[in-house]
Amino acid sequence: MQQSRGEQGLSKLISVSLQKLEQLNQYPDFNNYLIFVLTKLKSEDEPTRSLSGLILKNNVKAHFHNFPNGVTDFIKNECLNNIGDSSPLIRATVGILITTIASKGELQNWPDLLPKLCSLLDSEDYNTCEGAFGALQKICEDSAEILDSDVLDRPLNIMIPKFLQFFKHSSPKIRSHAVACVNQFIISRTQALMLHIDSFIENLFALAGDEEPEVRKNVCRALVMLLEVRMDRLLPHMISIVEYMLQRTQDQDENVALEACEFWLTLAEQPICKDVLCRHLAKLIPVLVNGMKYSEIDIILLKGDVEEDEAIPDSEQDIRPRFHRSRTVAQPHEEDRIEDDDDDDDDNDLDDDDTISDWNLRKCSAAALDVLANVFRDELLPHILPLLKELLFHPEWVVKESGILVLGAIAEGCMQGMIPYLPELIPHLIQCLSNKKALVRSITCWTLSRYAHWVVSQPPDTYLKPLMTELLKRILDSNKRVQEAACSAFATLEEEACTELVPYLAYILDTLVFAFSKYQHKNLLILYDAIGTLADSVGHHLNKPEYIQMLMPPLIQKWNMLKDEDKDLFPLLECLSSVATALQSGFLPYCEPVYQRCVNLVQKTLAQAMLHNAQPDQYEAPDKDFMIVALDLLSGLAEGLGGNIEQLVACSNILTLMYQCMQDKMPEVRQSSFALLGDLTKACFQHVKPCIADFMPILGTNLNPEFISVCNNATWAIGEISIQMGIEMQHYIPMVLHQLVEIINRPNTPKTLLENTAALPSKMEAVPKSITIGRLGYVCPQEVAPMLQQFIRPWCTSLRNIRDNEEKDSAFRGICTMISVNPSGVVQDFIFFCDAVASWINPKDDLRDMFCKILHGFKNQVGDENWRRFSDQFPLPLKERLAAYYGV
Numbered sequence: 001m002q003q004s005r006g007e008q009g010l011s012k013l014i015s016v017s018l019q020k021l022e023q024l025n026q027y028p029d030f031n032n033y034l035i036f037v038l039t040k041l042k043s044e045d046e047p048t049r050s051l052s053g054l055i056l057k058n059n060v061k062a063h064f065h066n067f068p069n070g071v072t073d074f075i076k077n078e079c080l081n082n083i084g085d086s087s088p089l090i091r092a093t094v095g096i097l098i099t100t101i102a103s104k105g106e107l108q109n110w111p112d113l114l115p116k117l118c119s120l121l122d123s124e125d126y127n128t129c130e131g132a133f134g135a136l137q138k139i140c141e142d143s144a145e146i147l148d149s150d151v152l153d154r155p156l157n158i159m160i161p162k163f164l165q166f167f168k169h170s171s172p173k174i175r176s177h178a179v180a181c182v183n184q185f186i187i188s189r190t191q192a193l194m195l196h197i198d199s200f201i202e203n204l205f206a207l208a209g210d211e212e213p214e215v216r217k218n219v220c221r222a223l224v225m226l227l228e229v230r231m232d233r234l235l236p237h238m239i240s241i242v243e244y245m246l247q248r249t250q251d252q253d254e255n256v257a258l259e260a261c262e263f264w265l266t267l268a269e270q271p272i273c274k275d276v277l278c279r280h281l282a283k284l285i286p287v288l289v290n291g292m293k294y295s296e297i298d299i300i301l302l303k304g305d306v307e308e309d310e311a312i313p314d315s316e317q318d319i320r321p322r323f324h325r326s327r328t329v330a331q332p333h334e335e336d337r338i339e340d341d342d343d344d345d346d347d348n349d350l351d352d353d354d355t356i357s358d359w360n361l362r363k364c365s366a367a368a369l370d371v372l373a374n375v376f377r378d379e380l381l382p383h384i385l386p387l388l389k390e391l392l393f394h395p396e397w398v399v400k401e402s403g404i405l406v407l408g409a410i411a412e413g414c415m416q417g418m419i420p421y422l423p424e425l426i427p428h429l430i431q432c433l434s435n436k437k438a439l440v441r442s443i444t445c446w447t448l449s450r451y452a453h454w455v456v457s458q459p460p461d462t463y464l465k466p467l468m469t470e471l472l473k474r475i476l477d478s479n480k481r482v483q484e485a486a487c488s489a490f491a492t493l494e495e496e497a498c499t500e501l502v503p504y505l506a507y508i509l510d511t512l513v514f515a516f517s518k519y520q521h522k523n524l525l526i527l528y529d530a531i532g533t534l535a536d537s538v539g540h541h542l543n544k545p546e547y548i549q550m551l552m553p554p555l556i557q558k559w560n561m562l563k564d565e566d567k568d569l570f571p572l573l574e575c576l577s578s579v580a581t582a583l584q585s586g587f588l589p590y591c592e593p594v595y596q597r598c599v600n601l602v603q604k605t606l607a608q609a610m611l612h613n614a615q616p617d618q619y620e621a622p623d624k625d626f627m628i629v630a631l632d633l634l635s636g637l638a639e640g641l642g643g644n645i646e647q648l649v650a651c652s653n654i655l656t657l658m659y660q661c662m663q664d665k666m667p668e669v670r671q672s673s674f675a676l677l678g679d680l681t682k683a684c685f686q687h688v689k690p691c692i693a694d695f696m697p698i699l700g701t702n703l704n705p706e707f708i709s710v711c712n713n714a715t716w717a718i719g720e721i722s723i724q725m726g727i728e729m730q731h732y733i734p735m736v737l738h739q740l741v742e743i744i745n746r747p748n749t750p751k752t753l754l755e756n757t758a759a760l761p762s763k764m765e766a767v768p769k770s771i772t773i774g775r776l777g778y779v780c781p782q783e784v785a786p787m788l789q790q791f792i793r794p795w796c797t798s799l800r801n802i803r804d805n806e807e808k809d810s811a812f813r814g815i816c817t818m819i820s821v822n823p824s825g826v827v828q829d830f831i832f833f834c835d836a837v838a839s840w841i842n843p844k845d846d847l848r849d850m851f852c853k854i855l856h857g858f859k860n861q862v863g864d865e866n867w868r869r870f871s872d873q874f875p876l877p878l879k880e881r882l883a884a885y886y887g888v
Helices: 005-015 018-024 029-039 046-066 069-081 088-106 113-120 126-142 156-168 172-183 197-206 213-229 231-249 254-268 273-291 296-301 361-392 397-409 415-432 438-450 452-457 464-475 480-518 521-542 545-561 569-614 625-650 654-661 667-683 685-701 708-744 753-757 761-779 781-799 806-821 827-838 845-862 864-871 876-886
Strands: none
Touching (some): 029 088, 113 126, 126 172, 156 172, 213 231, 213 254, 231 273, 254 273, 254 361, 361 397, 397 415, 415 464, 438 480, 452 480, 521 569, 761 781, 761 806, 781 806
16 A cells, blocks of 8 residues: 555654754654554554554653643554554553553543453453553553542442453453453452452462463462461461462572462461471472572573673663762770661672572572571471582582572571581582682682681681781672672671781782772772771771771772762762771771862752742752761861871861751761761861751750651760760750650660660660660769659669760760769669669779769668668579679
8 A cells, every 4th residue: 555645744754864853843743643653554564553552651751731632642542552553562652651640640531441441351352451451551550549539430340250260261461461450459459359359369379380481471470479478377277388489489580480489488377386387398399499590591591601701891881870878987885886777788688690680580599498497497408408518519510509699598597407517518619719600709709708607716726827818819800790799798707707807917908909990880889888897887996007008009099090970979978988997097098088078979969959949940959968078088087097187177167068968858968967967076176066056956846856866866965966066055955855855764764673684675765765865864963863753763774784885984974974963863763874884894893883872872861671671673694793802
């Protein structure tokens, strides 16, 4: 059929370059042409017609609300009339277009869309039914929430029963659409689905053996989600579900196997996991272990046959975005805190092959084994050990590699049971570090890092030294993946070994510095982390002229090369922050340009933010991470250099900038600025003092326990300021004391002394508040002591758990001073005070005297008989300790 001139013109129109699209969008008819090409112009090839639809979809996304009414109606009608196009590609494109229109808030303005699509499901014509289902599936994915709302009159009440009818359809594609549609409503426990939950589950079971992989995949996905939200309904069928999932985890189709493998991960989080799985472990463990082998396609994607690639530059998409965690004040009692669960340090996660960051069967199987090891602990070993023996010494590298991954995956959960085997296994793994296959070397680095804690607990010459020697060689490997794995593993080893590494510092620095000249972009970022962690781990031992001479030139060279807007500054600034804190005075020769640049970064970011707030259309929002990381490095400088930073602060506007940062909307910015305020207060209070009247009200408003880290850093800064201000702090006590007392009285603080052993998170959260209240009471006892009764019990219970240190010392002096001002404030809770005093291992002599005075004063006041009755309530260790140390 010959094209008319108009149609020829149209075809040219479609092939016009994308820059012209914006101009064409000025013509209202342009979108009519696009829908015409998609639905009517059968003479064009399918890819061209589909492209026309995709251009229209982008226009709908960007300009839909500016379309004239006639155009909108024409597009909607054409979509519904052509949802059953004979071409699968065109049907899918029309479906995408319908969904995009629907997601622009149009479900309300297109009332006949859902009824029409639902009625088309009943069409005799397969293409029409499949096209309508494809569109419905996309709408269910994109608009699940509104489908279950009163806005649309709850269409799901009709749609869900309708979808369930199609689970038994003769076409596998239709069955797959039907299950996928219903699956969208499981996690949200949608009412319309919950009413039909039994019939849904029954229909799923009927599809269990479906010959179509896509259907099996959707059935597995449904069961995994039901496990999370409707375990009660699955329980009666649990044995057969577990058997089914075991089969599916071995499915020929990897996508099905992956969905099924998720089941074990989800089940491990359920309290019933142990009861349900104990009798299936013998079958399940070999299946998971088998899934941990690299598939052929993995090896190709990972370039597993390329051994030496260190000279090939990284492509930018290889580099994962990193997220900076703002500085949380590392107080001397840091080690007493409960570990943060949201620690995003992923050196130890199972994502060992992150260049195919796609979740795959290998990773899912490894993660499942890891969580199950944490559930079953050593009960897993009888099922694992015979397999490990076979795998670890296997001649085929792929099998051997999977065995090493298995060994790493069970490290956390089965550590106790593995200890007898480690003296043999660790040397074997250290040997594997020089395997000729890069993928074996890299996984070995990761697995060894999971056993670093044990390695460090043994005499250093036995395992630590050989492990360190081999890992350092791997840091200089000729394969980039091995370099990365070795660097991450070495950072973990540094954290575990801490000062054990001091004798080897020259050798370690030699290697890390040499890596600078060898590494491509991505691994450089990991190298910064390894250097920063080394500095955190060995601290002031790094402050030797020969070490500084090795380490600082390459760091400063990188620092000078990077532009202010380069995100590679983040890891470098973090690294320098650790190095500055460790080197202390050793950092002095480098501090001025580093300090200046940090101040500039803060200033630039604030200026950009002001411009953006004033004219958001004209100016982009800044990336505040630049400012956060700069504030953190300034904190590191203040902590490391102490009084030596005074000159730099004097010649800069840092305090004015901090005043702005402390009021930023972003919690992380406030968190870092309060940390810096505390550090500057310690280092050069003369410059901070004139600003105190401006800073204190801001600190008071940030004592909000919803933002724990912001609140902790603000509290710490208040405590440091109070020590410096002394009696002049009086004026500010009302701004902060009530909030602090309220926070340490939040529920979760134990009611009796005997509950004290549980280190509750809120109690740890109360530690900095208690220290600061003690310090405030030390400098202004007359103002704080009247409230003693309101906080003495939680104060004592939070501070009994921390080790002796300067902060604890100043806080206890404060409490003793307050007791002497208001002795009746402690009477009711005196047993808690006794317990807190007994937590000291060796207080300074004058503090011990203060304790003695209070204890004996109380005993004399109540008389011997009453004291005996009172002290009979004490747990025995407390009674003995007070008698031995204080003679009461």
